[in-house]
Amino acid sequence: MSTLLPWMVVLPAVACLFCLAAPERLSKVIAMGSSLAGLLLAGVLYTEFDASNAASMQFLYLAPWISQYQIHFGLGIDGLSFPLVLLSKFMMPIAIAASWNQTHRVRAFMACFLLLDTAMTGTFLATDIFLFYVFWELALIPMVLIVGVWGSSERVYAAVKFFLITFAGSLLMLVAIFWVFMAHQEQYGFYSAEIRSFYTLSWNHGLTYFGLTAPEWIFLAFAVAFCIKIPLFPLHTWLPDAHTQAPTGGSILLAAVMLKMGTYGILRFCVPITPDAFHTFSPYLAALALVGILYGAWVAFQQADVKKLVAYSSVSHVGFIVLGICAMNPEALTGAMLQMVNHGLSTGALFFLIGALYERRHSRQLSDFGGLAKQLPWFAFFLVFVSASSMGVPGLNGFVGEFLILLGSFKANAIWGFVGVLGVIFAAVYMLWMLRGVLWGPLASEENKSLTDLNWRETACLTAVGIFIVWLGVYPKPFIDKMRATLEAYWKQEPTIITLKVDENL
């Protein structure tokens, strides 16, 4: 039994306690140190991960928890969770670096980040449905605190809204979890909480409750919970508030990692547990995704606040991911997985840059800027670079993901592909609009003339992100190879069933 995964989960939680006890300056160092150590573990994971066997859970760790119901503290990783774990471990030090100048209650701030790290990693790694739920909920609490305590003026409203909407979705998911859990007990005569053991459940399609069959209800309950997190139009209303109010580090993690918990959930639960219901509902999901793509793009274009613009661009971009999942063919699914990582990298970097700008100018209004390219050349370079990645310029990561998704969508349904392409065009429109407003034009405002360019810390973070943006854009093959086996199992509709061998002596 490998203990690599428990370390990845537990290390930040332990560091979190040290953070709370340490002096303020030291707490930042502890947080950064532990997140870098986490990155190192992720590196070990990258080299040790067996790509040829990616469809099965690797690095399994099982410890007893609620033995009465066969619920375990089970961690494992396969091709589906692999890129997301790497992404979350990679974005963690960047988010902490983005919060380096935080002066308000630093210890608690860093502790929240580390707790979030534990929860996010745990969500992606959990092989047990209850452990998944626990980590899923655990991720909510530090994020609510980050938004509510360290956010801008409307922070409490944003935090409460975020909490209530997400919690509502979580409870729906809990009901669905109960349902599948009991269904497993009924069909097999024993309890199991291992996620993959629910993939083999068979359903009575004749039996309906209020017009829908059991798997349809289960699918909807899971899907609503995940779509709130993604967030899919029209469940996205918490996102602009939370993003705009959150401090920079919080926005980065929210956009880069937490939104992916939703798309991950759809692939991990909705598709394999209730495949028929997924096929019934995927056109509707795709339609919502398309509306989200266009709506997000349109609203982003209307924003006067740069951060809100990027927040709405997220709504648009995650629509592509959902579209890719709905198309459910090799190209689209690979694209969707890649796009999860891409969106994490580019939107994370965008929030990082906007945070850096806000720190200097204390404004996010487009009208306050203009002509910054002259004053802040490095900032301008990175902003153009990251925006290009975000709007899908060939040679950068966004292109690969979106191209694959659109290819797959055309194959699935020409209209999906067509509308999706429109979304790409709109993305270019609002991104260029933002670049024009921030970077070009006359350097009118006096205040902007005294701004300083990115410091080495910010440059280092952005360079690290930049390397991956180019790498994934030019040569994504090694990355795709790592998850190919899992994705194949998905589009062939035969998720590999591996019932974990539960040692009775545990």
Place this chain on the structure above:
Amino acid sequence: MNTLVTQFFFPLSPVLSIVGGAVLLTVLEFFPEARLQRVKASVAASATLLSIVFTLLLWATGSFEISSEVVETSGWLLEFKRTYRLDVFTLALYFGVGLFSTLAIFLVHFHFQHRKGPQEIYLLLLFVISGMQFLVSANSLIILFLALELMSLPTYVLVATHRRDPKSCEASLKYFLFGAFASVLFVLGAAFLYASYGTLHLGLLAERIQVYLSYENSPFELLVFTYGGLTLLMIAGGFKIGLAPFHMWVPDTYEGAPSAVTGFMGSAIKLAGFALFVRLLWGIFIPVSSHWVPVLNTLAIISMFVGNLAALAQTNLKRIFAYSSVAHAGYLMLCVTAVAPFGPNFEALYYYLITYGLMFLGVFAVIELLETRYQSSELHELSGMGFTHPILGVCLSILVLSGAGIPPTAGFLAKYFVFLEAVKAGHTFQVVLAVISSLIGAFYYLRVLVYLYMRENKREGIPLLRAPTVFVCIVFCALSMLYLAAVPSSLTFGP
């Protein structure tokens, strides 16, 4: 002599240690000097701790069953066995009562260190505790009634310890009126059952109900008396646990009583109240469960919604958690009704009772600190306290999250176990409603967090009192929320 020890004194030792403490305190009451308060508190705490120790000893030796051959030799031991039941569930409840009482005694001691109050407080507390212990082990309706009164009468006095405070008096009067009413109903219900079945013994009652009601043409009077008795006993129990619609006294009493006493009532007395329900419903009325399960399920749902919705509108912490206790009574009742058809599976109920009680005590320990310092238990007194009192803030957050049932706290697992039992019993629709009400409830729990961390502190420079004992209580309650979530098997008990 030896049999007397092993068959009588040893099984009774948890109760005897409390009664012994009470007797000792009665003697000490002849010395009303204020400086003796500490001694009296220590006596009370030692008595409850001793009771816990004996409970664990009984548990470890497993010698709580009275062997039958001994019983046959002596008549009065037989009578004792018929009225006094000691089983695993009773021991578990003894442990819960002892745990909550010990914590509550620390809180009460802190409370009266900083205020004037009557001297007899610990004596009364021990009486209540012994009443609860008799209640959870009573096997006869008359003993149940006596135990109920032994538990309730001193509680009325405890609630009114601040005689000059109109709120305290109001609280006590309301509690007394409702409580007395409940007692009357209980007696009437017991009389109905006695009149129709000729026994007060729970086991015999169960047997006779089973037999008599299985006849084709049971006399109409018998049915009226049986179901009438059931209804009256349920109403009486409903008052005690604060189940809607019998919860009217809860907010006022919980608000007016000293916080320490409220903590005690909300945890220990609720535990005893549910023990009463379990004894009656699972002990006597199993044969007619198809009649009371839907009714109590409905009351449970009403309770959840009434409690959670009313708590939304409150600004006073004590009232918020009073209403939340009404909601929690609903969740607990859902468990009581769920398990019944499948025989006594106490674990889900017990886990919920313990985690809920510890949560409640921990929260009221914090409220006690607030009240002692600021003479107010309004929600805004918490503003910014998460940062001025970091450890207290974290502990209160954990407790509140546990109340809301958010992982990774024990409150989540407690709700999870209850829901699972309910789903198993086929009460899926009730579970869906319960989940919706938890969502409503999450809002006011979250509001506590919002005040703790997201509001500016208005009381900068007036920190809370340094109270090591209360502080330890709070930390203990908060840590136990995490520990019980990580190791839920620590509260399971098997045959």
